[in-house]
Amino acid sequence: MNAINPNGWRPSMGEGAPDNAIQTFTGNRALQLEEALIFELGDADRSGVDFPETGGIDMSALGPMARAERPELPGLSEPETVRHYTRLSRQNYAIDLGLFPLGSCTMKHNPRLDEKVARMPGFADVHPLQPVHTVQGALGVINELAHWLIELTGMHGVAMTPKAGAHGELCGLLCIRAALEAKGDPRDVILVPESAHGTNPATAAFAGFKVENIPATPDGRVDTAALIARLGPDVAGVMITNPNTCGLFERDLKTIADAVHAAGGYVYCDGANFNAIVGRVRPGDLGVDAMHINLHKTFSTPHGGGGPGSGPVVLSEALSPFGPLPFTARQADGSIKLIEEEQAHDEHPQAFGRMCAFHGQMGMYTRALAYILSHGADGLRQVSGDAVLNANYVLRSLEDVLDAPFGASGPCMHEALFSDDGFAEGFSTNDLAKGLIDEGYHPMTVYFPLVVHGAMLVEPTETESRAGLDQFIGAMRSLAERARAGDELLKSAPHLAPRRRLDETLAARKPKLVYKD
Amino acid sequence: MRYLPLTDADRSAMLSVIGAGSIDELFADVPAEARLTAPISGLPKHATEMAVERHMARLSANNTTAGSVPFFLGAGAYRHHVPATVDHMIQRGEFLTAYTPYQPEIAQGTLQVLFEFQTQVARLFGTDVANASLYDGSTACWEAIAMAGRITKRGRAVLSGGVHPHYVETARTMAKFTGDVLDTCAPVLEASADEDALIAKIDAQTSCVVVQYPDILGRIPDLARIAQAAQAAGALLIAVVTEPVALGVLQSPGSLGADIVVGEGQSLGVGLQFGGPYLGLFGCREKYLRQIPGRLCGETVDADGKRGFVLTLSTREQHIRREKATSNICTNSGLCALAFSIHMTLLGGSGLSNMARLSHHAARKTAAALAEVPGVTVVNNHYFNEFAVTLPRDARQIVREMADRQVLGGISLGRLYPQEDALANGMVVAATECTTDEDIAALVAALKEVLA
Numbered sequence: 001m002n003a004i005n006p007n008g009w010r011p012s013m014g015e016g017a018p019d020n021a022i023q024t025f026t027g028n029r030a031l032q033l034e035e036a037l038i039f040e041l042g043d044a045d046r047s048g049v050d051f052p053e054t055g056g057i058d059m060s061a062l063g064p065m066a067r068a069e070r071p072e073l074p075g076l077s078e079p080e081t082v083r084h085y086t087r088l089s090r091q092n093y094a095i096d097l098g099l100f101p102l103g104s105c106t107m108k109h110n111p112r113l114d115e116k117v118a119r120m121p122g123f124a125d126v127h128p129l130q131p132v133h134t135v136q137g138a139l140g141v142i143n144e145l146a147h148w149l150i151e152l153t154g155m156h157g158v159a160m161t162p163k164a165g166a167h168g169e170l171c172g173l174l175c176i177r178a179a180l181e182a183k184g185d186p187r188d189v190i191l192v193p194e195s196a197h198g199t200n201p202a203t204a205a206f207a208g209f210k211v212e213n214i215p216a217t218p219d220g221r222v223d224t225a226a227l228i229a230r231l232g233p234d235v236a237g238v239m240i241t242n243p244n245t246c247g248l249f250e251r252d253l254k255t256i257a258d259a260v261h262a263a264g265g266y267v268y269c270d271g272a273n274f275n276a277i278v279g280r281v282r283p284g285d286l287g288v289d290a291m292h293i294n295l296h297k298t299f300s301t302p303h304g305g306g307g308p309g310s311g312p313v314v315l316s317e318a319l320s321p322f323g324p325l326p327f328t329a330r331q332a333d334g335s336i337k338l339i340e341e342e343q344a345h346d347e348h349p350q351a352f353g354r355m356c357a358f359h360g361q362m363g364m365y366t367r368a369l370a371y372i373l374s375h376g377a378d379g380l381r382q383v384s385g386d387a388v389l390n391a392n393y394v395l396r397s398l399e400d401v402l403d404a405p406f407g408a409s410g411p412c413m414h415e416a417l418f419s420d421d422g423f424a425e426g427f428s429t430n431d432l433a434k435g436l437i438d439e440g441y442h443p444m445t446v447y448f449p450l451v452v453h454g455a456m457l458v459e460p461t462e463t464e465s466r467a468g469l470d471q472f473i474g475a476m477r478s479l480a481e482r483a484r485a486g487d488e489l490l491k492s493a494p495h496l497a498p499r500r501r502l503d504e505t506l507a508a509r510k511p512k513l514v515y516k517d
Numbered sequence: 518m519r520y521l522p523l524t525d526a527d528r529s530a531m532l533s534v535i536g537a538g539s540i541d542e543l544f545a546d547v548p549a550e551a552r553l554t555a556p557i558s559g560l561p562k563h564a565t566e567m568a569v570e571r572h573m574a575r576l577s578a579n580n581t582t583a584g585s586v587p588f589f590l591g592a593g594a595y596r597h598h599v600p601a602t603v604d605h606m607i608q609r610g611e612f613l614t615a616y617t618p619y620q621p622e623i624a625q626g627t628l629q630v631l632f633e634f635q636t637q638v639a640r641l642f643g644t645d646v647a648n649a650s651l652y653d654g655s656t657a658c659w660e661a662i663a664m665a666g667r668i669t670k671r672g673r674a675v676l677s678g679g680v681h682p683h684y685v686e687t688a689r690t691m692a693k694f695t696g697d698v699l700d701t702c703a704p705v706l707e708a709s710a711d712e713d714a715l716i717a718k719i720d721a722q723t724s725c726v727v728v729q730y731p732d733i734l735g736r737i738p739d740l741a742r743i744a745q746a747a748q749a750a751g752a753l754l755i756a757v758v759t760e761p762v763a764l765g766v767l768q769s770p771g772s773l774g775a776d777i778v779v780g781e782g783q784s785l786g787v788g789l790q791f792g793g794p795y796l797g798l799f800g801c802r803e804k805y806l807r808q809i810p811g812r813l814c815g816e817t818v819d820a821d822g823k824r825g826f827v828l829t830l831s832t833r834e835q836h837i838r839r840e841k842a843t844s845n846i847c848t849n850s851g852l853c854a855l856a857f858s859i860h861m862t863l864l865g866g867s868g869l870s871n872m873a874r875l876s877h878h879a880a881r882k883t884a885a886a887l888a889e890v891p892g893v894t895v896v897n898n899h900y901f902n903e904f905a906v907t908l909p910r911d912a913r914q915i916v917r918e919m920a921d922r923q924v925l926g927g928i929s930l931g932r933l934y935p936q937e938d939a940l941a942n943g944m945v946v947a948a949t950e951c952t953t954d955e956d957i958a959a960l961v962a963a964l965k966e967v968l969a
Contacts, residue, residue: 044866063899075865089611092626096610122577128792137579163652164848205840249546304852305627306617308794342935353690357655357683358792376563377556465522500820507817
């Protein structure tokens with residue numbers, strides 16, 4: 001069970017323990033290094049970049065808006081810069097360090113080939129507004145990825161430009177708005193299950209819709225009867241996550257989609273969890289009209305500490321004509337045509353507009369394409385299979401010590417959901433999560449979905465080994481027992497991280513967002 | 518498969534713990550008629566690293582790279598030299614493969630970087646505060662317009678004709694759905710920006726005035742004058758900066774009175790990348806901080822009283838507020854913000870100023886050389902590193918013909934404004950510290966040949 005620590009040695013924890021008693025002059029603790037801010041280290045006359053002499057340059061063409069002084073920004077030499085960021089990097093947890101079970105976020109291994117490919121000069125060093133005949137290879141990447149996204153989802157078209165999942169949601173809903181307006185049938189209600197990710201209602205509201213919640217059944221799925229009962233001439237569509245945020249497959253999606261279509265609406269599927277079903281079922285076959293694909297989840301482009309993401313939206317035949325510009329399409333002669341505003345009037349006249357400048361997240365397209373080609377048809381099917389296998393293994397290995405509210409609802413998909421039911425009085429999910437930090441793991445997703453009390457959503461992903469899962473399960477069992485027994489040390493965890501619990505109330509009450517001398 | 522650690526023996530052992538006979542059984546909830554039994558049509562089986570690399574290298578080779586030819590393209594994306602340190606640092610796995618810092622005890626690296634980034638952006642823009650980044654300049658511009666609407670409770674934004682047309686189009690798309698009105702000045706190919714026309718449009722319904730600085734043709738509007746006119750009518754001034762290097766030698770928009778400053782951070786650290794991922798910059802006055810879209814990092818202390826950083830004011834955000842959130846944005850552009858911040862740290866104020874001076878110098882030399890070509894007129898009186906020229910015929914054609922001679926000489930206004938026939942002979946030309954005298958000579962030679 002505990003292969004990396006066969007002797008069962010445990011670091012001591014808590015106030016007064018020896019590792020906390022030793023005070024150092026620097027505040028450092030051996031390899032755990034404190035690091036000052038660049039504003040405390042550098043100054044505006046220091047630089048890590050050499051330039052030719054600029055003294056004699058005539059600056060008069062700047063005109064009256066020229067500034068008199070250089071900006072007050074601190075600089076550092078190259079060695080100081082390298083050290084600053086290296087030291088900061090070591091205060092981060094990352095997939096490269098260990099299992100990162102953040103449910104719904106899909107923290108899987110990021111292949112290094114994809115990094116190499118994205119840096120090839122033909123992708124990294126081309127301008128978005130070069131003449132089209134000088135960027136056929138770059139457009140080829142977009143077209144090839146678009147092709148596989150359409151094939152993998154069984155849809156008709158794809159809008160590539162949305163810059164992240166929530167941006168893709170917006171794109172999908174705007175397609176629905178545009179399609180309804182084109183039919184002269186404006187509708188203003190979007191139905192969203194109460195288990196939905198917060199971006200769904202936020203996006204619907206941002207796109208000008210009224211949001212109505214649909215309840216869940218006791219087994220953790222959308223209440224199909226309630227949803228169908230609500231359909232009517234004011235309902236523009238539904239937003240459903242499948243697999244859903246409880247980690248379950250929405251069995252009735254096709255039935256729901258048929259009913260929504262019969263009532264004149266459209267089906268938006270939140271594709272955040274597509275990684276669980278890629279290669280096994282195509283959303284297009286379930287009646288979906290629009291679905292965003294988080295390339296940073298399913299196709300493993302790196303999360304980068306909070307982006308950049310990429311959220312292409314696959315579209316049904318009914319919605320494709322409304323997809324935003326720019327739009328790429330292969331021509332009869334094999335060349336790839338870029339449809340921008342210039343050609344849209346003739347070739348894509350119903351486009352609802354533009355989501356952003358240029359062509360979207362090229363740097364993510366190259367990585368995602370390399371990932372898809374590396375796995376191939378057989379590998380992608382194994383990806384979803386292993387992701388689901390790993391999640392079920394965690395679910396069944398922990399359900400005797402942690403409450404699994406939908407454990408009886410059948411196999412889970414790519415994530416296992418637990419609640420804090422059974423913890424000692426005063427102990428909650430956050431305490432177990434912070435205890436995981438001391439065990440050397442990033443916590444799982446906590447308090448989401450909102451439909452489960454003290455939710456803990458664990459997504460191990462397919463890139464974890466069985467031994468790694470066993471280690472994690474061991475840590476989780478130990479923490480579950482401590483939470484049930486009311487171990488006070490858990491209330492103040494983490495004890496061993498670069499920082500103890502941070503005062504978030506202070507940060508919000510007196511916001512300090514920039515450094516002041 | 519090299520990315521999958523489980524062996525078949527592992528799989529069987531795990532299935533017996535679960536009590537399932539096969540992986541396929543775990544997908545029992547998928548309706549049988551929708552379950553795929555065959556592999557995805559046309560997609561080959563898994564491929565070796567070498568095979569994938571070879572395929573991608575072939576696609577890469579089928580492009581003219583900016584670094585391989587004389588290169589003068591800008592219009593919101595600039596080719597600057599990025600020090601090797603930047604890419605080396607952002608590839609550290611602790612940055613590259615970390616998530617959004619929701620668990621601050623083990624994310625102080627990312628959080629401190631964001632705090633430093635916010636401070637750098639605020640100082641560069643001359644604003645009180647800045648956020649932890651947005652998707653890109655165009656989406657940041659729309660978010661600022663939406664925020665101005667929330668603050669002023671007015672629904673009519675006035676846009677200068679000098680705002681990047683993709684930014685205008687992005688805002689127009691969004692406004693169509695939110696019901697905001699955008700009143701846009703027509704772009705004009707003249708030496709000075711449309712300040713009088715812009716000011717004439719401001720009235721008691723105006724939520725904000727949006728001005729690009731320097732603008733799409735490289736002109737440098739008098740922000741102080743526009744700020745005064747906007748604020749006198751109770752509207753906010755939003756300044757849009759698509760070339761942040763310019764602020765190394767130009768007064769900051771905040772110091773000139775802008776209430777919100779947004780921009781594209783791509784010039785520093787990020788690279789061209791065919792248009793993305795890029796980096797949306799967002800700064801504003803402190804009094805509006807609870808209306809800021811996107812993530813914010815703030816300073817606080819931990820249980821031992823040590824300084825630390827957290828994501829804060831999340832009560833504005835979608836995961837708490839759901840349909841009442843200030844914006845639906847979830848992901849930001851973290852790794853690009855890191856690249857920007859490292860590049861800015863390497864430069865420092867003096868380095869940024871030097872980089873800006875060299876870029877301006879290259880642009881001046883380019884403008885002087887082009888002015889000598891018969892039939893070519895430089896439009897601008899003032900500019901930073903980008904300016905407009907008029908050519909004797911449709912610039913789209915000329916740009917293509919220069920590209921055939923291996924010179925990427927500029928961006929035709931016909932590409933940017935296909936509906937504006939009056940601009941068809943215009944072209945914007947940008948230079949940076951990467952531009953050499955040989956590049957300028959090659960541009961002039963190619964243009965002369967094409968015009969001959």
